[in-house]
Amino acid sequence: MLDCHLHSDISKDSDTKLADYARLARRHRYLALIPAEHLDLDPADFSCGFYDAARHRAAVDEARRLAPETFVGLGAEFSYQRGREAEIADWCARVPFDMTIGSVHYLDDIGASVSAREKARRYFEKTPVEEAYGGYFDLLLRAAASGLFDVLGHADICKRYGVLFYGPFEARRWERELREVFRACADTKTAVELNAAGWGQAPGEPYPGPEALSMAREEGVRRVTVGSDAHDLARFGPVLIRRGLELLREVGFERVCYWREREAVELTVGDLLARG
Numbered sequence: 235m236l237d238c239h240l241h242s243d244i245s246k247d248s249d250t251k252l253a254d255y256a257r258l259a260r261r262h263r264y265l266a267l268i269p270a271e272h273l274d275l276d277p278a279d280f281s282c283g284f285y286d287a288a289r290h291r292a293a294v295d296e297a298r299r300l301a302p303e304t305f306v307g308l309g310a311e312f313s314y315q316r317g318r319e320a321e322i323a324d325w326c327a328r329v330p331f332d333m334t335i336g337s338v339h340y341l342d343d344i345g346a347s348v349s350a351r352e353k354a355r356r357y358f359e360k361t362p363v364e365e366a367y368g369g370y371f372d373l374l375l376r377a378a379a380s381g382l383f384d385v386l387g388h389a390d391i392c393k394r395y396g397v398l399f400y401g402p403f404e405a406r407r408w409e410r411e412l413r414e415v416f417r418a419c420a421d422t423k424t425a426v427e428l429n430a431a432g433w434g435q436a437p438g439e440p441y442p443g444p445e446a447l448s449m450a451r452e453e454g455v456r457r458v459t460v461g462s463d464a465h466d467l468a469r470f471g472p473v474l475i476r477r478g479l480e481l482l483r484e485v486g487f488e489r490v491c492y493w494r495e496r497e498a499v500e501l502t503v504g505d506l507l508a509r510g
Contacts, residue, residue, distance in 0.1 A: 235472045235506060236266040238309070238492050239335060239387065239427060239461025244290045245272040246281035248465040252306075255470055256297035259304045262472050263509065265501065266492035267297070268307035270335045270387075270461070275321050276313065279340075285310075287329045307332035307493065311387060313339045314377035322382050333493035335427065336377045337387030341369045354395035363400040367392050371411035378418035384493050385459055386419055388429035388441035397436050405445035412446050413453050420454035425491055425498070428482055430474035431463035440478060447485045457498055458482055459491050479503050 237259070242252040252269055259267045273285045290308065297306040310329070312322050314336045326334060339349045347353035348370055358366055370392040378386050390412070393403035405412060419426055429441040437443070442450070450458075460478040464470035482490060483503045490506065491498040 235262060235264045235475050235509070236460065236490070236492050236501065237264065237462050237464070237470070237475055238266065238268045238333065238385070238459045239270050239311070239429060240267075240464040240470060241271060242269050242293065244269065244285070244293055245465070246284040247272065250466050252293040252297045253300055254467060255464075256301040256304070256306060258467065258470060259306075260301040264301070264304045265506070266305045266307065266499075267301070268309040268333050268492060269294075270309035270311040270333065272313075273310045273325060274313045275318050276315060276340065279313065305492065305494065309333040309335065309493075311335040311337055312383070313337060314373065314380070315340060316373070316376065319380055319382060326382070330495070332495055333385065334383045334496075335385045335387040336380070336383030336424075337391070338370060338373045338377055339391070341373065348392045348396070349394055351395060358396055358399040363396070366396065366400075367408060368411070371408065371415065375411070375415050375418055378415050378424055379422060381422040381424065383424055384496060384498070385425045385427050386415070387427050388431075388463070389415060389426060390442045390446055391429075393437045394432070394435055394441070403437060403443070405443055405449070409449065412442070412449050416450040416453035416455050419450070420456070423457065425457035425459050426450050426455050428458060428460045428478045429463050430460065430478045431469070433474055433477065434469070440481065444481060444485060447481065451486045457491050458487050476507065479507055483507070
């Protein structure tokens with residue numbers, strides 16, 4: 235197995251030690267474990283300024299000692315916002331990340347959040363779906379086209395709380411926007427993440443869902459990865475990762491990636507599933 239998106243106490247919204255994830259990864263014979271810790275640059279974000287690169291590296295070094303057969307990578311998840319591209323590039327130049335994820339959490343022109351419960355509620359309950367989801371996909375396209383990131387994170391996370399206000403997310407309704415995003419990923423060789431957390435949340439499907447993943451394949455995306463987005467030990471483990479790998483295989487992806495020193499390492503989905 236592998237998990238290329240999870241959070242330890244290096245991120246402000248988790249209390250879990252990376253060492254504890256590493257012990258479980260060793261028990262379950264993970265080939266790769268990459269904590270993609272939050273690195274937020276907007277002063278309005280509650281975690282802005284919390285990230286500590288030295289502390290992160292020390293935690294990764296300890297995890298590598300605890301799980302010597304697992305590649306434990308130094309990963310970061312950036313909140314993509316217009317106008318912060320140079321700051322993101324500067325961080326990537328200064329810190330030797332193995333992997334970076336670019337995610338859209340904020341509709342930055344208006345300070346709205348699509349992934350924090352109360353902020354999302356206040357926004358969605360007063361905003362037409364075309365404006366809310368349309369604004370999200372516009373920023374997602376910019377993130378994909380920027381070429382700044384190895385991975386585009388949870389590519390339809392707008393539905394996490396959106397489904398509570400607008401009803402089930404229908405990928406076909408947003409097909410034009412999704413295909414534009416995935417074409418940009420293909421052009422910039424940015425991977426698409428299957429984020430398994432959605433199976434345990436209101437949408438009842440991963441981010442992105444099966445139809446959208448098929449669109450990604452059709453638009454030329456060849457690099458994909460899988461992550462639990464765990465923030466604690468209860469959400470970490472191989473069950474949802476296996477389910478994610480099985481879905482990727484169903485829609486035609488034969489390989490999945492993790493990253494070392496910003497270089498993709500490909501693994502065969504079938505081999506991972508056979509490994510258990």
